Amino acid sequence: MKSRSSWAEPYKIKMVELLKMTTLSQRKKAIREAGYNTFLLRSEDVYIDLLTDSGTSAMSDVQWAGMMRGDEAYAGSRNYYNLEKAVREVYGYTYLVPTHQGRGAEHLISSILIKKGDIIPGNMYFTTTRLHQELAGGTFRDIIIDDAHDAESEHPFKGNVDLGKLEALIDQYGSEKIPYVCIATTVNMAGGQPISMSNLRAVRELTAKHGIRIIHDMTRVAENAYFIQQREPEFKRKSIARIVREICDLTDGATMSAKKDALVNIGGFLALNDQETFEEARNLVVVYEGLHTYGGLAGRDMEAMAIGIRESVDQNHMHARVGQVEYLGQRLQAAGIPIVLPIGSHGVFLDARKILPHIPQEQYPAQTLAAELYIDAGIRAMERGVVSAGRDAKTGKERFPKLELVRLTIPRRVYTQAHMDVIAESVMRVYDRRSKIKGMEMVYEPNYLRFFQARFKPL
Numbered sequence: 001m002k003s004r005s006s007w008a009e010p011y012k013i014k015m016v017e018l019l020k021m022t023t024l025s026q027r028k029k030a031i032r033e034a035g036y037n038t039f040l041l042r043s044e045d046v047y048i049d050l051l052t053d054s055g056t057s058a059m060s061d062v063q064w065a066g067m068m069r070g071d072e073a074y075a076g077s078r079n080y081y082n083l084e085k086a087v088r089e090v091y092g093y094t095y096l097v098p099t100h101q102g103r104g105a106e107h108l109i110s111s112i113l114i115k116k117g118d119i120i121p122g123n124m125y126f127t128t129t130r131l132h133q134e135l136a137g138g139t140f141r142d143i144i145i146d147d148a149h150d151a152e153s154e155h156p157f158k159g160n161v162d163l164g165k166l167e168a169l170i171d172q173y174g175s176e177k178i179p180y181v182c183i184a185t186t187v188n189m190a191g192g193q194p195i196s197m198s199n200l201r202a203v204r205e206l207t208a209k210h211g212i213r214i215i216h217d218m219t220r221v222a223e224n225a226y227f228i229q230q231r232e233p234e235f236k237r238k239s240i241a242r243i244v245r246e247i248c249d250l251t252d253g254a255t256m257s258a259k260k261d262a263l264v265n266i267g268g269f270l271a272l273n274d275q276e277t278f279e280e281a282r283n284l285v286v287v288y289e290g291l292h293t294y295g296g297l298a299g300r301d302m303e304a305m306a307i308g309i310r311e312s313v314d315q316n317h318m319h320a321r322v323g324q325v326e327y328l329g330q331r332l333q334a335a336g337i338p339i340v341l342p343i344g345s346h347g348v349f350l351d352a353r354k355i356l357p358h359i360p361q362e363q364y365p366a367q368t369l370a371a372e373l374y375i376d377a378g379i380r381a382m383e384r385g386v387v388s389a390g391r392d393a394k395t396g397k398e399r400f401p402k403l404e405l406v407r408l409t410i411p412r413r414v415y416t417q418a419h420m421d422v423i424a425e426s427v428m429r430v431y432d433r434r435s436k437i438k439g440m441e442m443v444y445e446p447n448y449l450r451f452f453q454a455r456f457k458p459l
């Protein structure tokens with residue numbers, strides 16, 4: 001295990017948010033009232049909130065100062081130009097269209113580039129990204145390496161593209177049916193797993209040969225750059241900022257959810273190098289988000305984002321960010337708790353299938369484990385298994401995915417090492433009494449995205 005000083009926080013605490021401490025009986029009541037679904041808990045009743053890393057970061061004092069410098073003009077806000085400058089300098093993209101969050105940018109680029117019947121290859125799907133591709137008339141095709149779907153594989157770059165799969169799609173459909181390849185850094189649904197620079201270069205070479213664009217889902221690009229620095233020998237001595245820039249330079253445009261890497265609570269953008277596509281996007285954003293110099297954001301939000309972008313590529317920040325996640329993962333690993341390996345950049349994924357082998361998937365082991373973690377210490381995690389997978393649209397039968405996981409997502413700069421210890425110890429306590437834990441039945445099931453609102457009862 002790495003020593004404590006190897007990832008210690010490169011900041012000190014100036015302001016605190018007090019948390020409500022609950023008793024065991026209060027937590028049992030709260031989770032019962034929430035139908036044993038962590039999405040339905042009130043945040044007030046949660047001690048350590050690991051539901052998501054989206055929009056949950058702590059901003060720096062510099063970002064907060066930036067909020068006070070919001071220029072709330074309808075058009076041409078100073079903060080827009082600061083954001084444009086940050087995107088050009090840090091990421092290297094020429095043109096910027098701000099959006100309210102990542103999906104706003106996905107909507108714009110999908111409606112501009114995708115025609116009915118098109119194929120969009122990608123290194124694993126993301127929920128909103130795939131939906132916008134489908135709504136524009138396209139079909140997503142998974143081109144990630146097989147290792148990404150295997151919880152046991154310890155491949156250092158599980159986000160890599162299988163070039164054979166991509167080439168087969170190009171052969172089958174031809175480049176005119178493939179408007180772009182969507183490349184995510186790091187891959188969220190694979191557990192925060194990175195793509196290597198050498199793989200991205202090969203994807204660039206292949207797509208360039210066929211005149212196909214790469215649109216970059218750059219939501220966690222700095223986290224990906226950190227893994228490249230740590231794992232790809234060529235980049236051992238290169239700064240995260242340089243690696244980020246090199247990744248972006250291999251692509252033609254990007255969608256960004258700034259609620260992740262860029263350390264803000266709301267915001268996103270579309271970035272492009274080609275002027276014609278930019279002009280279309282700048283025109284379309286007015287219909288759905290707002291004028292092209294604010295895209296659904298306040299001036300202060302754009303200022304905080306511009307500052308957050310620069311902070312996100314700092315070596316010490318990223319070392320502590322990923323180091324904290326690894327610290328938690330390594331403590332669990334040392335205790336013999338089954339987790340997905342390698343440990344990803346934004347969270348630790350518990351293997352509920354292995355932790356609760358006596359609970360069949362029909363009785364929702366990951367949902368049960370998430371509820372038990374809340375009862376034990378007020379920790380809120382998220383189910384990523386059969387409940388999230390939902391039902392097959394045609395047969396109406398439940399989908400039983402290979403991965404039955406509980407995601408412990410770590411917000412950036414929010415919790416301390418002591419909190420990581422509380423989490424690890426709570427998981428160990430639940431693990432120790434695992435044989436006594438019983439599964440659940442679903443007593444209410446909504447029609448769409450059931451994991452958000454479904455209700456359960458212990459058997």
Ligand SMILES: *Cc1c(COP(=O)(O)O)cnc(C)c1O
Nearest residue numbers: 101102103126128188219257259
């Ligand atoms: C969160 C996320 C998005 C969507 O961004 P929002 O800001 O939530 O709209 C897209 N891609 C990835 C990989 C994400 O993690």
